[in-house]
Amino acid sequence: MICPECGATDCRSRFDEFLALEFTDMGYGAVHNLTVAAYMLQHSSKLTKEGWMYERDLLREFVVEKKSPSLIRQQVKNSLDSGKRTFKFKSKDGKPVINKTSWTKTIPDVRTENAEVYCADVTAWARSVLEETETIKL
Secondary structure, eight states: OOOOOTOBBBBHHHHHHHHHHHHHHHHHHHHHHHHHHHHHHHGGBBBHHHHHHHHHHHHHHHHHHOOHHHHHHHTTTTTTTTTSSSSOSSSSOOOOOOOOOOOOOOOOGGGOHHHHHHHHHHHHHHHHHHHOOOOOOO
């Protein structure tokens, strides 16, 4: 089945496979932050408008500003607490935030043969997603 949001096949099962790899092998897990952000931006029905914009900003901090996940966690630990956050991440209606269904790179473009190749491909995918989402106005 072709995903109506990213245009790829088997994207959800591939995402689940990637999460399992990242949580069981530190080499693969090095890019976990990029995997989640890229996938969520391409599957905007899972997010609210504010959640989608937050993910895009987060991806920019990782890719462009080269901030580490630990630095980001320190910066946002209080503001992202669900009791203090001023917005919701998850969408309740399941409607896409964006109407983009054609992407230069999607999750099937990521190879898993070893951690080095995987990390390079996830990074390229994340950069591509960021570049394409930077032009989207909400």
